[in-house]
Amino acid sequence: MARNNSETTSSSRSTHKIRSSDIANVLSHRLRDEQEEYLVRWRTQTPTASSLRQAICSWHGLSELTRALHHVQRYVEARARAAPPSRGAVGNISAVPSKRKRSSPNDEATLSRDAELGIITPSHSSDRSRATSAIPSETAEEAVHVYNGVLERKEGWIGAKKSKRVPTVEIDATTLPTPHMMEEASATPTKQAARFIREAFQRKLRRVGNLSLVNEVDSTAPSLEFQFVNAYVLGDGVYRADPDTYEGCQKPCRPNMGQHIGCELPRACGCLEYAAVDEDALRRDEPQRHAEYALQMKEGAFVDRTNLPKRFPYKRPQGEHRPQTLQRFYLESRHAIYECNVNCNCGPACKSRVVQKGRRVPLTIFKTPNRGWGVRCSEKLVEGQFIDTYLGELITNDEAEQREQAGPKDKASYLYSLDKFVGDASDITADNCFVVDGQHKGGVTRFINHSCEPNCRQYTVSFNKYDARVYDLAFFAIEDIPAGKELTFDYLDKDEEEEEEVIAKREEAALDPGNMDKVLCNCGATKCRGFLWV
Numbered sequence: 001m002a003r004n005n006s007e008t009t010s011s012s013r014s015t016h017k018i019r020s021s022d023i024a025n026v027l028s029h030r031l032r033d034e035q036e037e038y039l040v041r042w043r044t045q046t047p048t049a050s051s052l053r054q055a056i057c058s059w060h061g062l063s064e065l066t067r068a069l070h071h072v073q074r075y076v077e078a079r080a081r082a083a084p085p086s087r088g089a090v091g092n093i094s095a096v097p098s099k100r101k102r103s104s105p106n107d108e109a110t111l112s113r114d115a116e117l118g119i120i121t122p123s124h125s126s127d128r129s130r131a132t133s134a135i136p137s138e139t140a141e142e143a144v145h146v147y148n149g150v151l152e153r154k155e156g157w158i159g160a161k162k163s164k165r166v167p168t169v170e171i172d173a174t175t176l177p178t179p180h181m182m183e184e185a186s187a188t189p190t191k192q193a194a195r196f197i198r199e200a201f202q203r204k205l206r207r208v209g210n211l212s213l214v215n216e217v218d219s220t221a222p223s224l225e226f227q228f229v230n231a232y233v234l235g236d237g238v239y240r241a242d243p244d245t246y247e248g249c250q251k252p253c254r255p256n257m258g259q260h261i262g263c264e265l266p267r268a269c270g271c272l273e274y275a276a277v278d279e280d281a282l283r284r285d286e287p288q289r290h291a292e293y294a295l296q297m298k299e300g301a302f303v304d305r306t307n308l309p310k311r312f313p314y315k316r317p318q319g320e321h322r323p324q325t326l327q328r329f330y331l332e333s334r335h336a337i338y339e340c341n342v343n344c345n346c347g348p349a350c351k352s353r354v355v356q357k358g359r360r361v362p363l364t365i366f367k368t369p370n371r372g373w374g375v376r377c378s379e380k381l382v383e384g385q386f387i388d389t390y391l392g393e394l395i396t397n398d399e400a401e402q403r404e405q406a407g408p409k410d411k412a413s414y415l416y417s418l419d420k421f422v423g424d425a426s427d428i429t430a431d432n433c434f435v436v437d438g439q440h441k442g443g444v445t446r447f448i449n450h451s452c453e454p455n456c457r458q459y460t461v462s463f464n465k466y467d468a469r470v471y472d473l474a475f476f477a478i479e480d481i482p483a484g485k486e487l488t489f490d491y492l493d494k495d496e497e498e499e500e501e502v503i504a505k506r507e508e509a510a511l512d513p514g515n516m517d518k519v520l521c522n523c524g525a526t527k528c529r530g531f532l533w534v
């Protein structure tokens with residue numbers, strides 16, 4: 001049924017929703033009957049200067065916008081960026097998506113990127129001469145709920161259309177919001193929107209499971225546009241092997257070896273082919289072979305690893321409800337970890353299966369005072385305990401470079417090159433390795449902040465020993481971490497340095513003009529290097 005444009009559109013109990021894809025953007029907000037209402041500009045198929053002027057705009061309560069809340073979030077955060085927080089408005093929003101360039105208000109001939117995205121800047125309101133019919137008075141303006149069209153409600157959805165039958169209030173949509181609307185908006189809080197947005201993000205977390213959100217700093221929530229995924233999302237030109245084709249360990253490995261804790265064959269297990277050689281065992285058991293091995297390693301010669309004793313990645317579980325932890329050797333080295341896989345003979349109880357079983361610990365995304373969102377665990381973690389993997393879009397290096405150039409200055413923080421095996425006997429180079437971009441699609445670990453003195457580290461974990469291109473990036477605790485303490489890792493994974501050395505370098509970095517546009521590090525560690533990427 002067609003709705004007259006003078007009808008109220010903001011029922012607080014609405015069962016009819018606006019589709020996210022039908023909205024171009026949110027232009028303003030106001031309070032009516034104690035309910036926040038948001039002025040929505042409907043999307044036109046292909047935005048042209050004239051279609052933007054004639055775009056349908058209408059006011060809606062939040063219950064009609066629950067499927068399109070990220071548009072409200074963008075509006076609220078852009079507003080907070082433009083003005084310092086006041087009277088219940090949102091505060092620190094350092095982690096919101098990048099700012100967009102805005103189009104020249106009078107440049108109709110060439111549509112800017114803003115216009116393509118459907119963003120109309122308030123500054124257009126100065127060009128009143130284009131209005132098809134100016135709004136006569138503030139009172140009339142207040143009464144209007146739909147401009148340039150009518151709304152219809154069908155099958156749970158709200159749509160907008162032009163109507164020849166129903167008289168409509170016509171206005172140059174690029175003049176919205178009007179100065180009066182802007183004035184009203186500046187005096188109106190966005191608390192209800194903040195609650196709707198926070199609840200929507202919490203619903204996302206519940207769908208993932210074992211995740212929560214805490215914000216004791218302001219009323220914001222992480223971007224609703226962030227999509228949680230549970231595996232890499234393959235981009236164009238990216239490929240990975242089907243798990244059915246992975247080579248698994250075969251006989252003599254067998255299920256339930258070693259009192260049901262899996263593999264006990266550090267020389268024979270095929271999955272350990274590229275695992276770290278247990279040099280202590282080799283020296284002790286076969287001194288001659290150890291001497292040959294040490295020489296081959298020193299000269300960079302080929303090493304036949306068959307039957308050399310290898311190190312298992314994980315310790316046996318230390319009690320029924322205790323987590324398995326990384327062996328000290330792996331914890332302290334950067335050696336890749338090889339786990340057993342779906343085609344192995346060892347069975348699911350094998351001790352070389354930790355990361356593949358996924359996150360077991362409850363994590364909380366929380367707002368920090370000076371580093372955007374961070375992550376903590378509500379349970380204590382022990383040294384060597386697995387936390388979670390870094391996920392995201394798996395893209396080519398070329399694609400990553402393009403995204404880095406087009407993105408904000410901290411884009412690099414979300415990009416992780418899978419370059420562990422560059423330089424090994426493979427055709428992988430720094431220019432053709434794949435890259436994980438976790439900014440818009442990924443897992444909770446994408447919210448982990450950097451520290452120059454971290455309590456976690458990222459390790460390479462492979463289930464397919466012959467694939468040097470695609471592997472997991474897994475976070476482990478590198479010390480015991482009390483419940484509630486922020487989890488951090490060193491984005492540059494640097495080796496530890498002496499304090500005086502770090503301080504000297506930090507002072508030098510602060511004076512280097514080349515670091516002027518670098519992101520300052522707020523980790524607060526004694527050995528802080530001063531910048532995120534130095």
Ligand SMILES: C[S@@+](CC[C@H](N)C(=O)[O-])C[C@H]1O[C@@H](n2cnc3c(N)ncnc32)[C@H](O)[C@@H]1O
Nearest residue numbers: 095371372373410413447448449450521522523
């Ligand atoms: C991978 S994200 C971490 C999550 C991020 N805090 C957020 O709110 O989405 C990396 C970004 O967080 C911020 N960040 C992380 N660690 C920081 C630190 N030690 N000091 C300052 N900013 C930091 C920077 O903006 C960086 O680009």
